Amino acid sequence: MIRQFGWGEFLFLLEGARWTVVLSLLAFTVGGALGLAVALGRTSKWKLLRMVTAAYIQVFQGTPLLIQLFFVYFGLPLLGLKVDVWVALTIGLSLHTSAFLGEIWRGSIQAVPDGQSEAARALGIGYVHRMVDVVLPQAFRIGLPATISFLVNLIKGTALAALLGLTELTRSGQLMANITFQPLQVYGAVALIYFCICVPLTYCSARIERRLNAAR
Amino acid sequence: MNYTFDFAPVFAAWPTLLEGIMGTLRMSSLSMVFGLGLGIIFMMMRMSGRPGLRTVAVGYIELIRNTPILVQVFFVFFGMPAIGIRLSGEQAAILAMTLNCAAYAAEIVRGGVQSIRPGQIEAGRALGMHTADIYRFIVFRPAIRAVYPALCSQFILLMLNSSLVSSVSAEELTYYAQTLDSQTFRSFEIYLTLGVIYLALSQVLSAVLSLIGRVYFSYPTK
Amino acid sequence: QAVTPEEIKAKGTATIGVQMDQFPWGFIDQNGQNDGFDIEIAKLITKELGVDVKFERITGQNRIPLLVNGNVDFLVPSMTITEERAKVIQYVIPYSSNDITVWGKNDAEIQGNDDLGNYVIGVNRGSAFDPLLVKVAPANTQIKRFDDDATTVQALLSGQVDAILGSVTYGLVINQTGNGDTFERKYKVADNFQGMAVRKGDQEMLDFLNDFVARHTEDGVLDELYKKWIGSDRAKLPTTLPGVDFTGKE
Amino acid sequence: MDRSSMSDKTIEMIGVNKWFGPLHVLKDIDLTVARGEHIVLCGPSGSGKSTLIRCINHLEEIQKGAIFVNGTELGPQGNNADHIRRDVGMVFQQFNLFPHLTVLENCMLAQRRVRKTSVAEARDKAMRHLERVHIAEQAAKYPAQLSGGQQQRVAIARALCMDPQVMLFDEPTSALDPEMVKEVLDTMISLADDGITMICVTHEMGFARAVAHRVIFMDRGEIIESAAPEAFFSNPGHERTRAFLGQILNH
Amino acid sequence: MDRSSMSDKTIEMIGVNKWFGPLHVLKDIDLTVARGEHIVLCGPSGSGKSTLIRCINHLEEIQKGAIFVNGTELGPQGNNADHIRRDVGMVFQQFNLFPHLTVLENCMLAQRRVRKTSVAEARDKAMRHLERVHIAEQAAKYPAQLSGGQQQRVAIARALCMDPQVMLFDEPTSALDPEMVKEVLDTMISLADDGITMICVTHEMGFARAVAHRVIFMDRGEIIESAAPEAFFSNPGHERTRAFLGQILNH
């Protein structure tokens, strides 16, 4: 007997959504940290470092996440490196996230007027504090909208984890669609859940943006 | 390593892959053009003084940005026949991607328009120009220039995301590759080739976009 | 990398790849548990091994890489046995069958393979139906490929395609969604024998599963399960197929 | 020019009041400018000078009072604003040239779009005015390729291309390097010699002495003093004016 | 101050050359600044004034020559740069206050991070210097809430908090409204009275007359003229200096 799409089925989707949230948090924390390193590398005064990070960004921005995940999970074992699903997901999502955030944050760092870091240098403040105390707080403000919109994309992008056998939201939706054969209802519900996960973010970002602009 | 690579079946299928590349390029470039156009309209609605228009635009933008493109394409393809509109897989894909791109483009371009100093608009008004003319001749070019890199990366993302539309049988690169996969089971070779092709496509696309940018935005700035 | 029944016993759990989007072969029940024909068989196997079962939910796209890479011990995947696949993985003798059938709109005039060319035909890509359709249909047939069974059936129901080629069980779905009057079974295209699969070279595992299928064909357990889930009688299945080696010795 | 002969009113502001939210920035401004008259407006920062001249071509709305330009009333909702803007040219402190258009295109755009002039005619007139501000040879360049002084002269030419009867200047030289101030002031002086009506917000007191018929001092939204330059500088009538002049002339 | 007593060299530039790509912006600059000396640097736009003073605290690298500050050589790769920057304060045309920090925090940041001063001590010193520039009551505000003149005074206080022996000023008043120029100049004059060593790029000739021991005129990357202010203004030795003074004094 095939099932009707009902409350129980919706709960199943919610269970999948849990993984979506976990994956997004994972990607954003690890990828964010790596992305900051990439952004700093891109804006460094050493040409070699700039070139290496530029190439990194090119490669990982230029290939679909699906293919990156595929290679980490199915490709590395061919080289004798057997990786756990979570390790693979962490690596794959972080590479992807760091490339995009690295590029966004590079832009924001460069958008902070040169005068700011010159003033800090003139005061004798070294690189680390110059970045932490002067440049990054200002870059944060500039990069916030782009960061949030990437994050929103990322949340939806974690659906590709299904390739590695993880039943997150989209995959749960597919399973449910194949059990109930009511894809429109199921995917409608999937869209609704994504919407509920993402909207607080876009809403917060709009508010922070407004507050920062008012303070200017 | 106990796996022997065999690219022969993949290379033998190059005409199919080429067709896939053309499909990807065709669908994503059309959606970029239409999406940018539609996005500008939504952006103007969003920035207009009329609360009604603004609400519609904000609602649209948030609805699209916060739901997956996969679902959007599903609704266009499977849902619209219920109201009597039947689109082919490719048409549905283009429509869904256009709608999707429009929402992102609207927000990006809005950032650009807001970066234009009010003095520019005032100068146009002081010369007696109408709002529409001011936008068309004074605001747009510098505004789009200001956000061109963001717009380009959105376009590239759109191209990469176009792989998702294969689920409604829109015949693009991933569609053909996966079909090939189900016939040859040479997954690694196929995905490797696919990765290289996407990388090449995104490089070419970003080169073309930056060329367009260089021509269209050739005026110097300080 | 090879696994043997002994090793699995030593580990205490068997990791088995099953498809969970193939109603009624493998799906998720009201309580979120795996259920279906394949699931019961997998449980039966682990019972005989005396170990716990761990299900790995596979998809049409990743099942072969997951097996080849050793993420699962073996597959109970309601997967069609084909010559091409048999080059990459090792099949066990068939344990079930699933007539490949064409379903279409009542007014579509399809009696045989040659008629497919006049219509738009949908198929689940990544499934064994896809290459089969390519093989039997006239060259000019318009084929539309979809991600899974649900979207393939949905494409038929929403009129995006005129007919679909696939599992006989699509009929269950078409009837139960209340569309039984508008669509009908057209004809059977081919037999479709489904087999479990192990990695090439896992000889002990293969022997064990071959024996399992043979024994339970004998004692009627498989027939019973088939009747329970699919709702019809299980056909008499062959133990050899042209181009496919079930002994692991060739 | 003989002041008594300037009976013809170009601009008339009557009881003009303006608020920005709770901030009362223009308080009962009455001001009449005769045809051909040159007025210099000065006063401390925030006193409302920019706001005053921006009201004249309706870049700001007023909340009370009336403004007439060439006898046409500018409604509070901006009725007639487009009509009036054709007669009133404006030059901004930040030049506000259009960065994506060449100098020539900057001067042609409004002619083409507002006056619907033909390309040839628009180009002719643009070149004439660019020559007049001695910058015709830069016509093909983009604003970013010019020095500040050159940019400001282009901005003046751009405004002149619309054949305005009145020119408004809002601190046209204060964003310029010291050496470039002179070239822009010279251009403005030559305009003044042509007899165009001018209202100029500036702190260049040398310029005020040279061309102004009247110097007006504003503070906190009010016109405090209005006098001919000689009188204004030698013998200001108000304490505040004196204090202000002390500040800007003394360093 | 008696010039002969200034034997103690604070800054010494010997044969300094600098290129931006193909552009030769500093050509064989030799300059010695004594302890407590006040120097005003002027010259046309693009002549290399900013570049010269930015070389002193290594905001720009030099390609040839040597720079000594307090006897420490500044290597071309910027060795000793951090050391030297502690002795050299700088004030920029655009103020460059940190917009996300309050006035007080702006003044405390470098003390805390570079000198590792305790919070209490850093705050004390910051307040002292803010008082000195008459702006202590604004300590809790953010830069955007201050007028340009106030911001520039904060920038001066921020530099002073590091107890520099030399202060560099790069056109500190040219981004200011006319009335605010005076308050900043007054602050600088009071610094000069304290005997700190100063190099100031400015076109405020009144300020030069009041506090400079020497006025230096640069053009196209070279020091053309260097003289005491009276001599410099009354009797410039070079044609180019005369032309330049003519331009900036005449309007």
Ligand SMILES: Nc1ncnc2c1ncn2[C@@H]1O[C@H](COP(=O)(O)OP(=O)(O)OP(=O)(O)O)[C@@H](O)[C@H]1O
């Ligand atoms: N758009 C606005 N919104 C709110 N307040 C404004 C706005 N524009 C100007 N003001 C305020 O109105 C007052 C008058 O401003 P205005 O620009 O006319 O002064 P100003 O005399 O031109 O000064 P300045 O010499 O600094 O240009 C100021 O207090 C200013 O802060």
Ligand SMILES: Nc1ncnc2c1ncn2[C@@H]1O[C@H](COP(=O)(O)OP(=O)(O)OP(=O)(O)O)[C@@H](O)[C@H]1O
């Ligand atoms: N980062 C840079 N890259 C290339 N060229 C530069 C750079 N900075 C300055 N220049 C050039 O070096 C020359 C000297 O510049 P500098 O800023 O020192 O002049 P200045 O005398 O301070 O002029 P101003 O009065 O306009 O500030 C100019 O021609 C300028 O264009």
Ligand SMILES: [Mg+2]
């Ligand atoms: Mg003003």
Ligand SMILES: [Mg+2]
């Ligand atoms: Mg300079």
